[in-house]
Amino acid sequence: MQLDTDFVRSQFPAFSEACLEGQAFFENAGGSYTCGQVIDRLTRYYKQRKVQPYGPYEASRLAGEEMDEARSRLAALLGVACDEVSFGPSTTQNTYVLAQAFRQWMQPGDAIVVTDQDHEANSGPWRRLAEEGTEVREWRIDPETGLLRLEDLENLLDERVRLVCFPHCSNVVGAINPVVEITAAAHAAGAFVCVDGVSYAPHGFPDVGGMGPDIYLFSAYKTYGPHQGIMVMRRELAELLPNQAHYFNADTLYKRFTPAGPDHAQVAACAGMVDYVDALAAHHGIAGDAAARGQGVHDLMRDHEVELLQPVLDAVKDRNSVRLLGPAEAEGRAPTVALALARPGGMAAEELAARGIMAGGGDFYAVRPLGAMGVDPEKGVLRLSFVHYTSRDEVDNLLNALEDIL
DSSP states (O other), X not given: OOOOHHHHHHTOGGGGOGGGTTOEEOBGGGOOOOOHHHHHHHHHXXXXXXXXXXXXXXXXXXXXXXXXXXXXXXXXXXXXXXGGEEEESOXXXXXXXXXXXXXXXXXXXXXXEEESSSOGGGTHHHHGGGGGTOEEEEEOOOTTTOOOOHHHHHHHOSTTEEEEEEESBOTTTOBBOOHHHHHHHHHHTTOEEEEEOTTTGGGSOOOHHHHOOSEEEEEGGGTTSOSOEEEEEOHHHHHHSOOOSOGGGTTSGGGTTOOSOOOHHHHHHTHHHHHHHHHHHXXXXXXXXXXXXXXXXXXXXXXXXXXXXXXXXXXXXXXXXXXXXXXXXXXXXXXXXXXXXXXXXXXHHHHHHTTTEEOEEEXXXXXXXXXXXXXXXXXXXXXXXXXXXXXXHHHHHHHHHHHHHO
16 A cells, blocks of 8 residues: 555645745754644634633633643553643653653662764753753763664663663754663663653654653654644653642642643644544555554655665765664664755755755754764764655655755
């Protein structure tokens, strides 16, 4: 079965906007277009439900129901319990709050493991715990390939490690890390696991329950939704860590790590992301429960992305004065392609923009992995990133534009 990209693109109003006509969007790693289902729910909420939720009157009751619907349906899609899903203003903020909870829980001499492959959101907050006496151990990437080696992690693990933090995939390296294997190694050593899924989730919602991490974080604005951070925290850990919310919310699992009140409208609109997955499943004849539909759609997305990604990798991997970061094979990596050039990445992005290609240049908050691979963060990289709604014609346009500027 192949992904019907015409149907997919019909679900995104951006592709019907005259101001975007003739431009191909290749900076999806920074945020995706929003699907129509989310826009419809957000518009309805602001028009009809913009009141304090969970009250006795109709508008308030419906507002609360829509917020609860988003949580319960996302949980079913991700394969976890409903109260193990919580919302926050961003993944960076969610991670910072988690770090404060671990700071209060851990004892002197305890250790955590972080990587230098991460976006700063899943690195900086944890590294700051060193100021409180926590030992921070760095799981370092191979400076040539940018990859993390499991054997290097195993050398860092002992009975003092309480938490292992790593990305599902890096926002510049692109390689998909083996979450199940890494989680198993950490759990065997008695450590909890925090996975930053921000750069992976746009390519298909993961089966978090099946993979087994204790924490999984991603950003709804990169999964075709509003600007919310979504966090899965498994019950065993959530009940163990100190409450970070109002004291009277301590007994509600999904509120324990949300100090501020959520954005009601955006939380409710997140249900539109599941509406979209269900629409794709129905159109392509994918049946089953929410998790099965999600997995089927995930596989469709990934197959389409892999097919479109390989020609891009082939076009850049052997060029002089171009360094492709991460694997040169599409299987096993996300369609996020970072290129280190002789000139600043931002300059190359400007040249592409003049040719109808919307791409990005810079360090993308990945200063540590770029530095570890010998790339000057001041110069940055040219990043070309796409998702399943990208068409073959757009990839052809990208390849022609790259031929011009490289």
